[in-house]
Amino acid sequence: DTNKTEAINALAQAVLAGERRALGRAITLVESRREDHRREAALLIEQLQPKTGRSIRIGMTGSPGAGKSTLIDTFGSNLTAAGHKVAVLAVDPTSTRTGGSILGDKTRMGRLAQDTNAFIRPSPTGGTLGGVAARTREAMLVCEAAGFDVIIVETVGVGQSETTVADMVDVFVALALPGSGDELQGLKKGVVEIADILAVNKAEGTNAPRAREAAGDLQSALRILGARPDGWVVPVLAISGLANEGLDELWQTINDFCKEGAKTGSLVARRHRQAVIWFHAILDERIRERVLAGFEDEITKLEEAVRGGGKSAAAAAEEAVSHLLR
Amino acid sequence: DTNKTEAINALAQAVLAGERRALGRAITLVESRREDHRREAALLIEQLQPKTGRSIRIGMTGSPGAGKSTLIDTFGSNLTAAGHKVAVLAVDPTSTRTGGSILGDKTRMGRLAQDTNAFIRPSPTGGTLGGVAARTREAMLVCEAAGFDVIIVETVGVGQSETTVADMVDVFVALALPGSGDELQGLKKGVVEIADILAVNKAEGTNAPRAREAAGDLQSALRILGARPDGWVVPVLAISGLANEGLDELWQTINDFCKEGAKTGSLVARRHRQAVIWFHAILDERIRERVLAGFEDEITKLEEAVRGGGKSAAAAAEEAVSHLLR
Numbered sequence: 001d002t003n004k005t006e007a008i009n010a011l012a013q014a015v016l017a018g019e020r021r022a023l024g025r026a027i028t029l030v031e032s033r034r035e036d037h038r039r040e041a042a043l044l045i046e047q048l049q050p051k052t053g054r055s056i057r058i059g060m061t062g063s064p065g066a067g068k069s070t071l072i073d074t075f076g077s078n079l080t081a082a083g084h085k086v087a088v089l090a091v092d093p094t095s096t097r098t099g100g101s102i103l104g105d106k107t108r109m110g111r112l113a114q115d116t117n118a119f120i121r122p123s124p125t126g127g128t129l130g131g132v133a134a135r136t137r138e139a140m141l142v143c144e145a146a147g148f149d150v151i152i153v154e155t156v157g158v159g160q161s162e163t164t165v166a167d168m169v170d171v172f173v174a175l176a177l178p179g180s181g182d183e184l185q186g187l188k189k190g191v192v193e194i195a196d197i198l199a200v201n202k203a204e205g206t207n208a209p210r211a212r213e214a215a216g217d218l219q220s221a222l223r224i225l226g227a228r229p230d231g232w233v234v235p236v237l238a239i240s241g242l243a244n245e246g247l248d249e250l251w252q253t254i255n256d257f258c259k260e261g262a263k264t265g266s267l268v269a270r271r272h273r274q275a276v277i278w279f280h281a282i283l284d285e286r287i288r289e290r291v292l293a294g295f296e297d298e299i300t301k302l303e304e305a306v307r308g309g310g311k312s313a314a315a316a317a318e319e320a321v322s323h324l325l326r
Numbered sequence: 327d328t329n330k331t332e333a334i335n336a337l338a339q340a341v342l343a344g345e346r347r348a349l350g351r352a353i354t355l356v357e358s359r360r361e362d363h364r365r366e367a368a369l370l371i372e373q374l375q376p377k378t379g380r381s382i383r384i385g386m387t388g389s390p391g392a393g394k395s396t397l398i399d400t401f402g403s404n405l406t407a408a409g410h411k412v413a414v415l416a417v418d419p420t421s422t423r424t425g426g427s428i429l430g431d432k433t434r435m436g437r438l439a440q441d442t443n444a445f446i447r448p449s450p451t452g453g454t455l456g457g458v459a460a461r462t463r464e465a466m467l468v469c470e471a472a473g474f475d476v477i478i479v480e481t482v483g484v485g486q487s488e489t490t491v492a493d494m495v496d497v498f499v500a501l502a503l504p505g506s507g508d509e510l511q512g513l514k515k516g517v518v519e520i521a522d523i524l525a526v527n528k529a530e531g532t533n534a535p536r537a538r539e540a541a542g543d544l545q546s547a548l549r550i551l552g553a554r555p556d557g558w559v560v561p562v563l564a565i566s567g568l569a570n571e572g573l574d575e576l577w578q579t580i581n582d583f584c585k586e587g588a589k590t591g592s593l594v595a596r597r598h599r600q601a602v603i604w605f606h607a608i609l610d611e612r613i614r615e616r617v618l619a620g621f622e623d624e625i626t627k628l629e630e631a632v633r634g635g636g637k638s639a640a641a642a643a644e645e646a647v648s649h650l651l652r
Contacts, residue, residue, distance in 0.1 A: 042644040049638050138640055187552050190519045221547035226513050278639035279632045283625075284610065286647045291613050299609075306605045312375050313604035314464055318368040321612045 008040055012047040015146050023119065023146045030138035031124040033131075045138055048145035053271070055144045056258055059165040060154045061191060062175030067201045069108040071175065071241030072152055076109070078247055080117040084150050087143035088112065091136050091155045091165050092123035119143060130285050133164045137278060140168065157191070166194045167274055170267060171257050173197045173250070178207065178214040192222070196257055197235055199250060204240035211238045230266050232257065291324055298323065334366055338373040341472050349445065349472045356464035357450040359457075371464055374471035379597070381470045382584055385491040386480045387517060388501030393527045395434040397501065397567030398478055402435070404573055406443040410476050413469035414438065417462050417481045417491050418449035445469060456611050459490045463604060466494065483517070492520045493600055496593060497583050499523045499576070504533065504540040518548070522583055523561055525576060530566035537564040556592055558583065617650055624649065 011029070014022030030041040062068040076086045088109065112118040124135040140151050153169055155161045166172040174195035176187045192198070198218060203211030215236040222234055235253050239246035261267030292299060302320055305311040311319075337355070340348030356367040388394040402412045414435065438444040450461040466477050479495055481487045492498040500521035502513045518524070524544060529537030541562040548560055561579050565572035587593030618625060628646055631637040637645075 039644070042641050045638050046641045049641070052638075053635070134640070141638065190516070192551055193516045193519050217550050221550040224543050224547040225518055272633045272635070275632045275635070275639050276629055279629060279642050282640055282643035283646050284614065286643060287613060287617050287650065288610065290647070290651045291617065303602055303605060306601045307598045309379070309598070309601070312368075312371050312378075312464075312467065313601050314460070314608055315368045315372045315375075316605050317608035317612055318365070320609055321616070324613065325616045 004040060005043070008043050009047070012044055012145075015044075015048060015142060016051060018147045020119075023142065026142045026146075027121060027139045030142060031135045033127065041138065045141055048141060052141040052144040055149045055151045056171070056254065057140065057151045057153065057169040058254060059162075059169035059172040060152055060175070061157050061162045061165065061172075061195075062201070063157060063187075066175040066177055067241050068154060068175060071201060071239070071247075072154060073109040073112050074241045074244050075247050075250065076112045076118055076150075076152065077115060078244070079150055079251070080112075080115050085117045085119075085148040086112070086115075086150045086152065087119045087121070087140075087148040088152045088154065089121050089136050089139055089143070090123040091129075091133050091153060091161055092158065093129040093132050093161060094156075094158050119146075119148065128285070129159060129161055129164055130281055133161075133168065134278070134282050134285065137168050162191050163194060167277055170261070170270065171196045171254050173199060173254070175199050175201045176214070176218070177202055178211045195234060196232065197237070197250070197253055198222075199237045199239045199246075201239055201241055203238040204243035204245060208238070208240075214238075230264070232260065295320070295324055330366060331369070334369050335373070338370055338471075341370075341374060341468060342377055344473045346445075349468065352468045352472075353447060353465045356468060357461045359453065367464065371467055374467060377471040378467040379470060381475045381477045382497070382580065383466065383477045383479065383495040384580060385488075385495035385498040386478055386501070387483050387488045387491065387498070387521075388527070389483060389513075392501040392503055393567050394480060394501060397527060397565070397573075398480060399435040399438050400567045400570050401573050401576065402438045402444055402476075402478065403441060404570070405476055405577070406438075406441050411443045411445075411474045412438070412441075412476045412478065413445045413447070413466075413474040414478045414480065415447050415462050415465055415469070416449040417455075417459050417479060417487055418484065419455040419458050419487060420482075420484055445472075445474065454611070455485060455487055455490055456607055459487075459494065460604070460608050460611065463494050488517050489520060493603055496587070496596065497522045497580050499525060499580070501525050501527045502540070502544070503528055504537045521560060522558065523563070523576070523579055524548075525563045525565045525572075527565055527567060529564035530569035530571060534564070534566075540564075556590070558586065621646070621650055 011022055011026055015026045026044060029037055029044060032038070032041065060068065060072065072088055076088060079086050107113075109120055113120055121139060124132050124139075126132075136153060140153065143151055153165050155165045162172075162174075172195050174187065174191045174197075176198065178200055200211045200215045200218070215238045219236040222236070228234070237246055237250055237253065239250055241247070258267060261270070299320060302311065302316040306313050306316045337348055337352055341352045352370060355363055355370060358364070358367070386394065386398065398414055402414060405412050433439075435446055439446055447465060450458050450465075452458075462479060466479065469477055477495075479491050481491045488498075488500075498521050500513065500517045500523075502524065504526055526537045526541045526544070541564045545562040548562070554560070563572055563576055563579065565576055567573070584593060587596065625646060628637065628642040632639050632642045
C-alpha cells in the first residue's frame with residue numbers, strides 16, 4: 001500500500017543521509033523473516049542499490065581464541081582514526097539473539113562500540129547458514145548506502161560459514177596462532193584454500209619470534225601447494241591485535257590485493273560472480289521454503305530413513321517430489 | 327503398469343545374478359533423464375538397495391596429464407588379478423556422449439577394457455554437475471548389486487566436481503606430478519583439503535628421486551597446515567602407474583584408511599552423512615527442475631541483470647519467486 005511505500009522511501013532517504021537510527025531500523029527490516037517485511041526489504045534495497053558497492057569488503061575468520069575481537073577492535077579503531085567509516089557485521093549460524101549476545105558484541109569490541117564512525121551488528125539469528133548470510137549481505141549493502149567505506153564481515157567458522165563469507169567479500173583474511181613446534185593452531189581444514197591473506201596473530205612480546213617463524217613456515221607450505229589461478233601469492237603476516245603491531249601492513253596488504261584486482265579486473269569479476277551465486281542461493285532458498293512448507297515432518301522422516309540405510313537417497317527424493325509437486 | 331513392473335523385477339534379478347548385459351541396461355536406465363525412466367529407475371534401485379554398499383568406493387582426481395587413465399588401468403588390473411571385481415565410473419560435467427568418447431574410454435584403459443572382471447563406464451552426459459553426479463551415484467549402486475567390490479569414480483576436476491565425487495566415496499585420492507624446483511603440478515586449489523591420500527605420479531626411472539622429494543615436501547607442507555579433525559595423517563605416496571610401482575602400497579594405504587574408519591565408526595558415519603547430503607541434493611534438483619520449468623529464459627534475463635549490477639540479487643530473486651510461486 002501507499003503508506004508502506006512512503007515509509008520505505010523515507011527510510012531509504014534517512015539511510016542515505018547517514019542517520020544512525022535509520023541504519024539500525026533498515027538492518028532490522030532486512031533481517032526480518034516475515035513475508036511482508038521481505039517485500040519491503042526488497043523495495044528498500046532496490047532504492048539503496050545505486051549507492052552500494054563503494055566499500056572495501058573484508059572477510060575475517062579465526063577460531064575462538066585466535067584473538068579476532070581484539071584484532072577487529074584495534075584494526076577498526078586505526079581505520080576510523082585515519083578517517084574511514086567502519087561497519088562490523090557477523091555471520092554465525094549458531095547464534096541466538098539475546099541481551100547477552102548484543103552486550104557481548106559491544107563488550108568484546110569496547111573501543112569500536114563507542115566510536116561514532118563505527119557500527120557493530122551481531123549476526124542475524126535463526127534459519128540456515130544461507131538464510132543468515134543472505135540477511136548479512138543485505139545489511140552490508142545498507143551500511144554501504146549509509147556511507148561506510150570499510151565493511152568487515154567476521155565469522156567463527158562453523159560448518160561452511162567461511163566459504164559463505166568468502167563469497168560475499170572482496171578479500172578474505174584468515175587468522176592463525178603460533179602453536180608448538182612447527183604447527184599452527186586455529187586453521188580449519190579448507191580455510192587456507194580460500195584465504196587471500198593469512199595472518200599469524202598474537203605476535204607480541206616473547207611470542208613474536210615464534211610467530212614470525214610460524215609465518216615463514218606457512219609461507220613455504222603455501223608455495224609447495226602451488227600457485228593460484230589468479231597469480232596472487234598469498235602473503236602470511238605476523239601481527240598483534242593486542243599490541244597494535246603489523247596492522248598497518250595488514251591494511252596495506254588488503255589494499256594491494258584490491259588494487260591488483262582492480263587492475264586485472266578480477267575484483268569486478270569476483271563481485272559479479274558473487275552476485276549471480278547469491279541470486280541463485282536466495283532463489284533456491286525461497287523456492288525450497290515455499291515448496292516444503294507444511295511437509296517438514298515428512299522430509300525429516302524420509303531423511304531418517306535415508307540416514308539409517310532403509311531407503312536410497314534417490315527413492316526418498318522421488319517419494320518426496322511425488323507428494324510435494326503433484 | 328504391471329508389464330513395466332515385471333520388466334524391472336526381471337532386470338533387477340539379472341543384475342543381482344551378475345549378468346553383464348543387464349548391468350549395462352540398468353545403468354542406461356538410471357542415467358536416463360526421462361520422467362518415466364526416472365520412476366522405473368527408482369523402483370530398480372529400491373530392489374537392488376539391500377545388496378548395495380559392500381564395496382570399497384574410491385574417488386580419484388588428477389589434472390589432464392597427471393596420468394590418471396594409465397594409473398587406473400594398471401591399478402585396476404592388479405586388483406582383478408588378485409580376485410577383485412572392479413568398476414570404473416566417471417563424473418565429467420563437460421562430457422558429451424559420442425561414439426568417440428566411449429571408444430576413448432575403452433582405449434585409454436586398454437587392459438581393463440578387455441578384462442571380464444572389470445567394467446568401465448564413461449560419464450553420463452548433459453545436465454548440471456549435480457545431475458551428472460546423481461546418475462553416477464546410482465550407477466555405483468547398480469555395480470555394487472552386480473557384485474563389484476571395488477568402485478573407482480574418477481573425475482577430471484572441472485568446477486566443484488572433486489568435492490562432489492568426494493561426497494560419494496569412502497576414500498578420495500588426488501594425483502600430482504613433480505614439477506620444477508619444489509613446486510608440484512596438477513594440484514587444483516582446494517583439492518589438497520579434501521584428499522584422504524595424495525600420490526605423486528610418474529615416479530619412474532630418472533623421475534623417481536624428484537618425485538620422492540616432492541612427496542616429502544608435500545608431506546611437510548601438510549603437517550604445517552595442521553591436523554585433521556579425524557586424526558588421520560594424509561599420506562603422500564610416490565607412485566608410477568606406467569611402471570606399476572608403489573601401487574601395492576597405494577592399495578594398502580586405501581585399506582588402512584578404510585580399516586581405521588571402520589574401527590572408529592567414521593566410515594559408516596561418512597556414508598550416512600553422504601546419503602543425507604544426496605537426498606537433499608536430489609530433492610533440491612528435482613524441485614528446481616519442476617518449479618523453473620518454462621521460466622528458464624526469464625531466469626537467464628534476471629541473472630544477466632544481476633551480473634551487470636542493474637539489480638540486486640535479492641530483488642531479482644524476489645521477482646523470480648513472485649512469478650514462479652504465485
